[in-house]
């Protein structure tokens with residue numbers, strides 16, 4: 414059941430961007446369950462990444478033949494409506510948009526589904542979880558940001574954990590993702606709060622032994638998930 418399966422997805426934001434395809438391959442070989450691809454347009458957040466749909470297609474699908482993998486897009490863009498079709502055509506599997514970026518989440522959810530992608534809905538640290546709740550039964554995954562979107566390598570915001578716990582209590586089988594400052598030092602808090610989709614950027618990418626970091630994150634998460642799901 415979703416919510417009871419633990420998945421680890423490295424964010425490749427802080428990888429060697431000159432070797433993006435190989436970096437993605439390396440992460441999958443190290444045991445990543447999915448790749449978390451941060452798309453920033455310089456409007457919704459200050460930074461701008463090159464990770465547009467052309468790059469998704471060329472780097473990941475065509476050149477690296479990674480088409481069976483899971484490309485989970487984290488869209489930090491001003492107009493998330495604009496990129497649904499191009500991302501679907503490029504081979505993205507999940508499209509996570511920010512609730513703050515749209516006036517019509519319902520229409521966007523429908524469009525993402527019609528384009529055969531899973532739906533993720535993200536909230537920034539300043540957005541309360543009650544805004545997300547009305548949509549929770551229509552989405553595949555809720556993303557609780559644990560840093561202010563825009564940069565990798567920031568400090569984990571522990572005060573976001575009550576949002577995760579609240580969502581887990583209200584929606585036991587929803588996939589709940591945490592993103593920002595998550596690594597070996599902070600995973601326990603995320604797992605105990607109820608997160609089962611774990612994004613980790615710097616902690617994995619900058620490690621000499623990414624496989625061990627991924628394993629550690631998974632073990633901590635699986636233990637918490639098993640306890641919670643068996644208790645039910």
Ligand SMILES: O=C(CO)[C@H](O)[C@H](O)COP(=O)(O)O
Pocket residue numbers: 424426427449451487560561562563564565566567592593594595612613614615616
């Ligand atoms: O969405 C993001 C930033 O907006 C990144 O996914 C996130 O910051 C991951 O990197 P790190 O684990 O280094 O914080």
Ligand SMILES: [Fe+2]
Pocket residue numbers: 424449450451487592612
């Ligand atoms: Fe992200």
